[in-house]
Amino acid sequence: MLLVADLTATLAGLLTLAVDRAGAEVDDLTIAEPVHGVVGQSRDLVLGVGIETVEQAVELVRASAAQQAGGVVLRRGLAGRRAVRDRARRDGIALVGLAEQASWAHVVWLLRGVLDRATTSGGDRRTDAPVQDDLFALADAAAALVDAPVTIEDAQSRVLAYSSRQDVTDPARVSTIVGRRVPEEVLASLRARGVFRRLARSDEPVFVPADPNGTLPRLVVPVRAGGEWLGSIWAVVQERPPAALVAELVQTSSVVALHLLRLRAQADLSRRVAADRLRGVLSGSTAGAGSWLPPGPWRVVHLGGEGGATRLLDLWESVSRRHAWNQPLLADLDGRAYAVVRDAEDGSPGTWGWLSTVVEQARGEGLVLTARAGRPARTPGELERSTAEALEAGRVADPVVTAVVHEDVWAQVTVARAAATLREGDVLGPLAVLQAHDDAHSSDHLRTLVAWLDHPGAPGRAARAIHVHPNTLRYRMNRIADLAGLDLDDPVVRLAVRLQLAALLDVPTSG
Helix, strand or coil: CHHHHHHHCCCECCCEEEECCCCCEEEEEEEEEHHHCCCCCCCCEEECCCCCCCHHHHHHHHHHHHCCCEEEEEHHHHHHCHHHHHHHHHHCCCEEEECCCCCCCHHHHHHHHHHHHHHHHHCCCCHHHHHHHHHHHHHHHHHHHHHCCEEEEEECCEEEEEECCCCCCCCHHHHHHEEECHCCCHCCCCCCCCCCHHHHHHHCCCEECCCCCCCCCEEEEEEEEEEEEEEEEEEEECCCCHHHHHHHHHHHHHHHHHHHHHHHHHHHHHHHHHHHHHHHHCHHHCCCCCEEEEEEEEEEEECCCCCCCCHHHHHHHHHHHHHHCCCEEEEEECEEEEEEEECCCCCCCCCCHHHHHHHHHHHHHHCCCEEEEECCCCHHHHHHHHHHHHHHHHHHHHCCCCCCEHHHHHHHHHHHHHHHHCCCCCCCCHHHHHHHHHHHHCCCCCHHHHHHHHHCHHHHHHHCCCCCCCCHHHHHHHHHHHHHHHCCCCCCHHHHHHHHHHHHHHHCCCC
């Protein structure tokens, strides 16, 4: 994490501080895409690459401030315009001017290098700094070996390190380093050409010819340890290198493999520490939570899907990172998976609005995931309450609905709470008679009564709900009246009966 003022001082000549904001911090980069709603996250440095007019610049400054971004970078001509500077001062966001002749690609490399090295040496957010530094050094060494820019990626196509040289480049490499992962359209092209299938199955390097969309050729060397595919080394080359150079790069991959194993071990430890910290907050231990939680209010989300809590957390972490939530707040508690998101609908990663969209998209990709959120927590001390509510919402929500907040299912929750108290005691009133009759004669009077009460005045719909003919339903209701003597015209009796039925049969009220 760096102060914006320190970053501009480090790259003096290229960057100038047009509007300062005391204490403004940045820890990541985002290339703004206002058309697609991408304007960065909290503490991002937003790069206005395609911004050409004052009106566009003013709107980008406003949107970035709303996302609590660390600062905005514009060409000096735009950053110096009064309307843009006034907007930055009004919204309290740092504004940085970029030299007119500077290449955006060159600046991206410089900024990413400064931020990455500050992060790996600072120790405030990561425990893997020595390994990361070594990986950057290995990327530089590999680049010198093949005389080409190099990236080192894990098996999920996340960029772990890259070489400092960037004289040969293409849009795919720029997007990969800025976004810290290979863009989806590039991944789709590589999958279609069978690149990842070959990397996963073979130790042999893969030469990927140029793509018609402008992507330059690549030499890809798989990184393996004990037969397991850990990642790969990607070199942007003009043509297939000589066999001797490829062999040397393959030897380098064995060293990279050791570092990736260390990185994995340290990342696992870091995740466990973060999960323990979050688990404590969800259980009511809030000491120091304000120092690492993002700005509130928050919602606790019960995460659903196939498998146990450990498998679910792995799956959700992968999905979250794939959709740009770089540091997901995930933890398991009592055998269930939870997340803490900011209570916002703006669609930025790590918010409830974003999570709702991600879950819906996952369904389209064949992943059956659900998200059930508790009510907003405005202080860390309220997160325990939101956790309990998220679990309540998960118990009563329709499984077909991908994302639900507690406020949407309040009626079902109310019934569930009341029914839970009834389960502790004996069956009261006439329902005891009906329950005994069903047990003795294998009849279905209780479920018939549920259908009748849930579809008042609509015997046809009630009959369809339990798959019988309407005449059968009427016959059963007459038998129920004879056996139990229920006065279903009394609203208090109807409420009491329905609550007891919810407790007895674990059948919630229809909503």
